[in-house]
Amino acid sequence: MQVLSVASEMFPFIKTGGLADVTGALPHALASHGIFVRSMLPCYPALKSRLSAKSSIAHRYNDLFGGPASIIEAQIEGHHLLLLDAPHLFERAGGAYGDDGGGDWADNWARFAAFARAAADVAAGEIKGWKPDVVHAHDWQAAMTLAYMRYDERPAAPSVMTVHNLAFQGRFPAGIFPQLKLPPEAMAIDGVEYFGGVGYLKAGLQAASVITSVSPTYVQEIRTPEFGMGLDGLLNGRENDLFGILNGIDTSDWDPETDRHLAATYSARTLQRRAANRRVLLDRFQLDDDGSPLLCVISRLTWQKGMDILAAEIARIVGLGAQLAVLGSGDSALEGAFIAAASRHHGRVGVVTGYDEALAHLLQGGADAILIPSRFEPCGLTQLYGLRYGCIPMVSRTGGLADTIIDANHAALSAGVATGFQFNPGSGDAIVEAVHRLIAVHRNRSAWTSLQRQAMKTDVSWNASASEYAQLFRSLVSSGE
Numbered sequence: 001m002q003v004l005s006v007a008s009e010m011f012p013f014i015k016t017g018g019l020a021d022v023t024g025a026l027p028h029a030l031a032s033h034g035i036f037v038r039s040m041l042p043c044y045p046a047l048k049s050r051l052s053a054k055s056s057i058a059h060r061y062n063d064l065f066g067g068p069a070s071i072i073e074a075q076i077e078g079h080h081l082l083l084l085d086a087p088h089l090f091e092r093a094g095g096a097y098g099d100d101g102g103g104d105w106a107d108n109w110a111r112f113a114a115f116a117r118a119a120a121d122v123a124a125g126e127i128k129g130w131k132p133d134v135v136h137a138h139d140w141q142a143a144m145t146l147a148y149m150r151y152d153e154r155p156a157a158p159s160v161m162t163v164h165n166l167a168f169q170g171r172f173p174a175g176i177f178p179q180l181k182l183p184p185e186a187m188a189i190d191g192v193e194y195f196g197g198v199g200y201l202k203a204g205l206q207a208a209s210v211i212t213s214v215s216p217t218y219v220q221e222i223r224t225p226e227f228g229m230g231l232d233g234l235l236n237g238r239e240n241d242l243f244g245i246l247n248g249i250d251t252s253d254w255d256p257e258t259d260r261h262l263a264a265t266y267s268a269r270t271l272q273r274r275a276a277n278r279r280v281l282l283d284r285f286q287l288d289d290d291g292s293p294l295l296c297v298i299s300r301l302t303w304q305k306g307m308d309i310l311a312a313e314i315a316r317i318v319g320l321g322a323q324l325a326v327l328g329s330g331d332s333a334l335e336g337a338f339i340a341a342a343s344r345h346h347g348r349v350g351v352v353t354g355y356d357e358a359l360a361h362l363l364q365g366g367a368d369a370i371l372i373p374s375r376f377e378p379c380g381l382t383q384l385y386g387l388r389y390g391c392i393p394m395v396s397r398t399g400g401l402a403d404t405i406i407d408a409n410h411a412a413l414s415a416g417v418a419t420g421f422q423f424n425p426g427s428g429d430a431i432v433e434a435v436h437r438l439i440a441v442h443r444n445r446s447a448w449t450s451l452q453r454q455a456m457k458t459d460v461s462w463n464a465s466a467s468e469y470a471q472l473f474r475s476l477v478s479s480g481e
């Protein structure tokens with residue numbers, strides 16, 4: 001079976017968050033289920049510089065949203081890529097979605113409509129010798145692919161719309177509609193219209209054969225007004241087509257036994273070797289070397305991730321005797337709050353702002369625990385990396401965090417099944433209480449080591465979930481959706 005994956009980011013080529021980890025890992029995981037994936041991405045400068053003589057132009061446009069463009073076929077690092085090369089839209093300095101200052105590009109509506117238009121052309125068979133059986137679109141940046149397919153005269157393949165985060169919806173003013181070159185009837189409540197404007201994710205959710213999101217609990221949550229972000233009505237209307245498939249992780253890239261970013265590799269049997277990684281961290285984050293429990297954060301510093309709640313509790317956490325190492329970037333006010341806390345609590349709190357993949361690995365390999373106090377979390381990947389590295393996840397009980405961590409309450413600890421700590425989302429007191437519980441277990445070396453070993457036993461691979469995607473794809477093809 002042939003699948004076209006459409007997404008705006010993909011590890012190791014371009015990554016701003018968890019979406020890239022998933023789109024980068026899923027193709028290999030699906031290969032063992034007999035599913036061959038081609039991944040369509042915008043040809044950002046980071047990708048263009050990696051094209052070799054072997055890449056070839058598969059399709060050309062004289063004018064795609066204001067300039068010439070082409071679809072390039074390339075194989076890089078074992079991935080089969082289809083790259084939309086549209087220099088007027090994607091060849092610019094800055095990030096995938098905006099300039100270096102963090103502002104979104106004003107023409108994002110055109111960039112991702114063009115990308116979707118081209119993906120829909122691939123879906124319709126415009127590339128010689130290849131036509132997908134299923135189209136798999138990820139998040140709002142790819143969602144319009146399914147709208148273009150829906151309003152196309154050419155027959156459409158069945159499609160899956162995966163929501164990695166319902167908070168990002170791609171909403172634009174109604175004035176862009178004529179430039180999308182969709183038929184007039186598409187500007188309707190069951191089409192692309194959304195609260196008087198155009199909604200890209202909404203359009204994809206409406207057009208998809210089936211909808212998935214990245215954990216069973218989040219799929220239930222987004223059907224409520226509290227988490228549905230205005231789309232709960234639509235999602236409830238499609239309840240029979242809505243599935244929760246938990247994310248896995250790439251267990252070869254994230255493997256404490258072979259990780260090249262670690263000062264010392266280790267396994268569940270050689271946990272004492274983590275001490276070497278911890279020493280590097282203490283040095284890097286300028287923390288005292290006194291054996292205190294070392295908590296880390298690897299996150300976008302945003303409201304979703306509960307970082308404002310955490311920032312307000314730092315004095316109490318430090319007061320309990322823990323240390324905190326924060327790696328993150330995001331809201332400048334939150335960055336400032338963590339930097340200020342580091343200078344107030346010298347030797348107890350350290351902060352590195354920015355994005356650093358290698359340091360993220362080192363934190364998982366050397367810190368005692370990873371703190372994830374999200375207000376909502378579709379799946380979450382850092383707790384899965386934490387499980388694999390024996391870096392105990394401390395998570396709020398929401399979305400995929402609730403689905404993947406077994407709380408170290410008394411019963412779970414004595415039964416030997418606990419893998420982390422859960423607490424109620426949205427509460428500073430709840431975070432502090434969880435740190436308190438963690439410190440009590442951390443003091444008992446054998447209980448702590450058992451907790452780490454149990455965490456490391458959890459199957460966080462893609463095995464089970466890739467099989468669920470494979471079944472879903474096959475069911476769509478066999479039902480002729």
Ligand SMILES: Nc1ncnc2c1ncn2[C@@H]1O[C@H](COP(=O)(O)OP(=O)(O)O[C@H]2O[C@H](CO)[C@@H](O)[C@H](O)[C@H]2O)[C@@H](O)[C@H]1O
Pocket residue numbers: 016017018019021022164165214247298299300327328329354355356357360377378379380381382400
């Ligand atoms: N400063 C930094 N330096 C280095 N690495 C950093 C970093 N900040 C974050 N990261 C990395 O970025 C990824 C973030 O993963 P999350 O699961 O938190 O995803 P995110 O919220 O971006 O995406 C959404 O999509 C994913 C995928 O479906 C869902 O798991 C999630 O719940 C949803 O919100 C991890 O690989 C993490 O290590």
